[in-house]
Amino acid sequence: MIRLYQFPISHYCEKSRWALDYKGLPYEIVNLLPGPHLLTTKRLAKRSCVPILDYEGKILQDSTHILEFLEHAIPSPPLIPDKAAEQKEALEWEEYCDAEVGKHLRRYFYHYLLDEPRLMPKLILEQQAWYGRYLYFFTYPLVKRLMRKSMNIYPEPVKRSKQALDEALRRLDREVARREFLVGGRFSRADMAAAALLAPLFTPSEHDYPWPPASNLPEPLQETHARWADSALARWVHRLYRDFRKRGRTHG
Ligand SMILES: N[C@@H](CCC(=O)N[C@@H](CS)C(=O)NCC(=O)O)C(=O)O
Known part of the structure; x- marks a missing residue:
């Protein structure tokens, strides 16, 4: 049995779901509620974060480790280029996207979304168990405070994250404007990581x-959406999703 412990909203979890789907593996999804998730994740692994993959009893934490493991367990279809130098390059791109896109985009988005009590709890509770609604009704202010603390979502770090995110978006936009894939001549984990995290x-x-339509988002996020909506990067992400995001065979 293959089981993915995750948050539906998390883009790192989307990266892992995409890899499982791409490899054609049937798996069960276990949605955890941010907050009480600690009870499960700490029992399963060293750190508190998701995604966590239980692959027939072998526990893997962190989307990059999950991709690494899946590539060895199920080599076809491949998620890495053929040549060793390109494999290294693909891993570097993945690490770059995890750090420079994933983390900063999340901090920037959550900064504005957390203060939207009609939007954010709904987004977190999407696809979650029924009792989440009742739990969050009472605990959302606390959850919000803990999320700000654990992800360092305060004005100064958010400002720096916005700059870092802009820089990463500009770099990726330049790269994909002149080629089909980030590394080599075929789709790889580098492209998967970039597209999932974006x-x-x-x-x-x-x-x-x-995801709610951009018009429902707080104004700074609407502006970011509008600025990038017609970019080479937007077209590239949409194309990768269209061509490579196979629907999964999930159950549970
Ligand atoms: N580098 C990790 C990042 C995972 C991560 O940051 N997960 C967040 C959700 S997006 C999380 O689980 N946060 C709650 C926690 O750390 O307890 C990966 O690629 O899996």
Whole structure:
């Protein structure tokens, strides 16, 4: 049995779901509620974060480790280029996207979304168990405070994250404007990581998560959406989702 412990909203979890789906593996999804998730994640692994993959009893934490493991367990279809130098380059791109896109985009988005009590709890509770609604009704202010603390979501770090995110978006936009894939001549884990981590910004329809339309978002996020909506990067992410985001065979 393969089981993915995750948050539906998390773009790192989307990266892992995409890898499982791409490899054609059937798996069960276990959605955890941010906050009480600690009870499960600490029992399963060293750190508190998701995604965590239970692959027939072998526990893997962190989306990069999950991709690494899946590539060895199920080599076809491949998620790495053929040549060793390109494999190294693909891993570097993945690490760059995890650090420079994933983390900063999340801090920047959550900064504005957390103060939207009609939007954010709904987004976190999407696809979650029924009791989440009742729990969050009473505890959302506390959850919000803990999320700000654990992800360092305060004005100064958010300002720096916005700059770092802009820089990463400009770099990726330049790169994909002149070639089809980030590394070599075929789709790889580098492209998967970049597209999955950018999904909250470009909200491709193949992404199995109901991101609200940009017009419902707080104004700074609307502006970011508008600025990037017609970019080479947006077209690239939409194309990768259309061509490579196979629907999964999930159950549970
Ligand atoms: N580098 C990790 C990042 C994972 C991560 O930051 N997960 C967040 C959700 S997006 C999380 O689980 N946060 C709650 C926690 O750390 O307890 C990966 O690629 O899996």
